[in-house]
Amino acid sequence: MSPNTRPKLEKRLVDAKYLLQEAPREKHFITGAQAMAEAVKRASVDMAIAYPITPQSEVMHLVGDIYAQGHIKEYYRAEEELGTMSAIAGASRAGVRLFTATSGPGLLRGLEAIAAWPGHRVPAVLGVLTRVVNAPLSIQPDNVEMAYLMHCGAVMLHAENQQDTFDMTLAAFAIAEKVDVYIPVAVATEGFFVTHAKGYVDMTAEDLALEEFDPVAAPVPAMDNETPPARIQRDAPVQKSNFMSYLIHAVWQQEIWDSNSRAMKYIYEYLGGPIEVVNPDADVFVIASGCAAAQGREAQRYAEEEGLSVGLIKVRAIRPFPTKEICDATKNAKAIIVPEHNAIGWLCKEVKAAIPNGGIVTEGPRVFGGMTLPVELIMVEIYDALGIEHNIKL
Amino acid sequence: MSQKVTVGPAGYMPKSAPSMGVELAPEGQALLYGNCVSEEEAMRDAARAMLTRDNPTIFPGPQVLWDWKEDVAQKAEAILELASEIPNCKIIPMPDYRPKYPKIDVKAEINPNHPNLTILDNKIKACIFVGVHCHYANLSLRMIRGGTDCYTIALCAYMGHEEAMASIRDLHAEDIRKLRDIVIEEREKLGIKWTAKMPPQNPSLPKEEFETLNAADYGEFRSLLMPRRGEQVAEVE
Numbered sequence: 001m002s003p004n005t006r007p008k009l010e011k012r013l014v015d016a017k018y019l020l021q022e023a024p025r026e027k028h029f030i031t032g033a034q035a036m037a038e039a040v041k042r043a044s045v046d047m048a049i050a051y052p053i054t055p056q057s058e059v060m061h062l063v064g065d066i067y068a069q070g071h072i073k074e075y076y077r078a079e080e081e082l083g084t085m086s087a088i089a090g091a092s093r094a095g096v097r098l099f100t101a102t103s104g105p106g107l108l109r110g111l112e113a114i115a116a117w118p119g120h121r122v123p124a125v126l127g128v129l130t131r132v133v134n135a136p137l138s139i140q141p142d143n144v145e146m147a148y149l150m151h152c153g154a155v156m157l158h159a160e161n162q163q164d165t166f167d168m169t170l171a172a173f174a175i176a177e178k179v180d181v182y183i184p185v186a187v188a189t190e191g192f193f194v195t196h197a198k199g200y201v202d203m204t205a206e207d208l209a210l211e212e213f214d215p216v217a218a219p220v221p222a223m224d225n226e227t228p229p230a231r232i233q234r235d236a237p238v239q240k241s242n243f244m245s246y247l248i249h250a251v252w253q254q255e256i257w258d259s260n261s262r263a264m265k266y267i268y269e270y271l272g273g274p275i276e277v278v279n280p281d282a283d284v285f286v287i288a289s290g291c292a293a294a295q296g297r298e299a300q301r302y303a304e305e306e307g308l309s310v311g312l313i314k315v316r317a318i319r320p321f322p323t324k325e326i327c328d329a330t331k332n333a334k335a336i337i338v339p340e341h342n343a344i345g346w347l348c349k350e351v352k353a354a355i356p357n358g359g360i361v362t363e364g365p366r367v368f369g370g371m372t373l374p375v376e377l378i379m380v381e382i383y384d385a386l387g388i389e390h391n392i393k394l
Numbered sequence: 395m396s397q398k399v400t401v402g403p404a405g406y407m408p409k410s411a412p413s414m415g416v417e418l419a420p421e422g423q424a425l426l427y428g429n430c431v432s433e434e435e436a437m438r439d440a441a442r443a444m445l446t447r448d449n450p451t452i453f454p455g456p457q458v459l460w461d462w463k464e465d466v467a468q469k470a471e472a473i474l475e476l477a478s479e480i481p482n483c484k485i486i487p488m489p490d491y492r493p494k495y496p497k498i499d500v501k502a503e504i505n506p507n508h509p510n511l512t513i514l515d516n517k518i519k520a521c522i523f524v525g526v527h528c529h530y531a532n533l534s535l536r537m538i539r540g541g542t543d544c545y546t547i548a549l550c551a552y553m554g555h556e557e558a559m560a561s562i563r564d565l566h567a568e569d570i571r572k573l574r575d576i577v578i579e580e581r582e583k584l585g586i587k588w589t590a591k592m593p594p595q596n597p598s599l600p601k602e603e604f605e606t607l608n609a610a611d612y613g614e615f616r617s618l619l620m621p622r623r624g625e626q627v628a629e630v631e
Contacts, residue, residue: 121529179553180528216463218527219527219528219552220527220529220530221527236491236492236493236507238493240493240495244493244507244508245493245507247508247537248493248506248507248533248537250407251410251533251536251540252533254410254413254536255410255529255532255536257410257413258410258411258412258413258556261412261413262418
């Protein structure tokens, strides 16, 4: 479609605080994929680059639709994921707001470029709609891919449901572009369980959108050839074999992780904090993120109905990891259960590393390869932790 | 008040200031040795450092070297006024961010990839970073704290810098002039006699003959030459 045939939309541009916390909202019943695309629609995105992979395709199809409707200035399909992620890095040098999304093997294929985004100070937003990583080939939900992304330097948020997907995606743009952060923000949620299932989402009006991207308010110069300080080569190679080259790379890496930790105050500002705690005085806590948090929430409700002292800690931010917050919330806990949708238990490892008494953590329950996470699986661990006999057979 | 960030050398591979728990100051405040203080308190300590430590130097970065935005000329003018009030202050620019191979001219410039060469060669014990993009300022300030005994001051248009001993945020020309006035006050308190005068010319740069100047005279920096908005350039390289 020629850009000339797209309608020019009139929108009221507002700041992130108003858009996320004050603007009136209306309830809609939509899929997680729709929720992510609807957030992109309200984010004044300059450019979205797509390469299809299940279950992400739904998101980028919808983002293509909103491009055609005039909500996004540029949109194209790249040649594959490494091309997509590299193009995002290139476009970012021009000082524009960017969005893309991928899934499982696509994320891994693009990972070389994604791992370079923080170092290149690319404030893009990446949707991660999780799926199994091959082999054997499968397209089913499983979030093991997040373990690979956790060490790249990006800020990572994990959405429990469609509402989180909308709010976190919108907040991601605001967080990524703060001058003291200015690294990518990934918003992950479970493929199919969230992307292809419908839930209620309170959304702001379509004609309200985030303020335009400001390429000048940045810790690095944008490549604007009309503006003198910008015609400056950025991120020049430092591959000489000498101490100075090693040192610049070392402090550069420190700077990325410092930027990552600076994002925490904005996670408080826009999302209410990196964790949500239900029943803070409980003896046993279920700590979970993403879809597993939804199942953990049900388990906590069952336990409460049975009069058991069980709480839930939902982890919204995977990076920066809320070490202090989890330590504080679990300081009186007698047992911790960490249900997950992956085989390796990346969240469990993080929780164990965060608290001083890792021995109280039960590793699991875990499901993977596309399996669902029955609430009963979590209840078994709760009963075991409390020394209660049960007849649950799975 | 304990000092979280102190004059170096902090060592071979020091922890970054944020990883030691230093957080950027909120609006209206400044950082001094990693602690939140009033802007004036940070400026007074910074002024005393620039007045009492050897070879005080201002490192202006691209954001104040090029007249690219409305308020830049006023800031640059205020920086010169500040420099003129600091006895024997030098100005050594950071014109761009490329590593300088095979060798940097340490009398002429400083570079974020190896700032300590300029600091150590010139025996600079107090310096001000101003107009350097935040990412490169953070890298430089951390390396200087790691490898030198230089007191660092960051004058930042945005949120400031944890790595500097003194960090002023949301900088405008009037803030630079406020620092200038504090420098004069502290200078008088210290009994230092000084008549304001401009820093010496950069010794490594040839004198610019504006009548005959052409792009080639700028050597490796020629790619950075840009016309002012609306200016017509008749001759190109």
